[in-house]
Amino acid sequence: MKSFASSSRVCSAPYPPSSEHTISHEEYEEISEEDMDKLHENLEVLCEAYGPDDWEVEYSSGVMTLTLPPHGIYVINKQPPNLQIWMSSPLSGPSRFEYVDGKWTHHRKSEVTLGTLLEEELRVLLDRQGVERAAKEWEGTGLV
Numbered sequence: 001m002k003s004f005a006s007s008s009r010v011c012s013a014p015y016p017p018s019s020e021h022t023i024s025h026e027e028y029e030e031i032s033e034e035d036m037d038k039l040h041e042n043l044e045v046l047c048e049a050y051g052p053d054d055w056e057v058e059y060s061s062g063v064m065t066l067t068l069p070p071h072g073i074y075v076i077n078k079q080p081p082n083l084q085i086w087m088s089s090p091l092s093g094p095s096r097f098e099y100v101d102g103k104w105t106h107h108r109k110s111e112v113t114l115g116t117l118l119e120e121e122l123r124v125l126l127d128r129q130g131v132e133r134a135a136k137e138w139e140g141t142g143l144v
Helices: 025-050 114-128 132-137
Strands: 056-060 063-068 072-079 084-089 093-100 103-106
Touching (some): 025 056, 025 072, 025 084, 114 132
Antiparallel strands (some): 056 063, 063 072, 072 084
16 A cells, blocks of 8 residues: 655745734835935935045935945845845845834844944944044934
């Protein structure tokens, strides 16, 4: 007598939102665009008013590039299929953020937000550049 065994797998999207507080794609587009615009404005202030002459920020088609020689490049981009914003940092590496309770929250570390992580790192880099005053005076990313 022969016996057969089978198993079934459930396939899911590659990076489903991990929170119970998901937002619709329409809400994601509105909120992420507003927050990326706000972030871009505040990073322009950082580069123009406080950073060295070779620091620059560019934003186009949902992708923001913050170039901070000699420290490296930040890339912050929208990920609409996953309802996330992704950040690649020369200090902390890659991170993914989901919109939960009014803020972009790290997908694995709920105590970490996009605004606070980025702001802390940029203040460290300003300090490393020898512009401690700027690190204290800059108003920040504008994000929670």
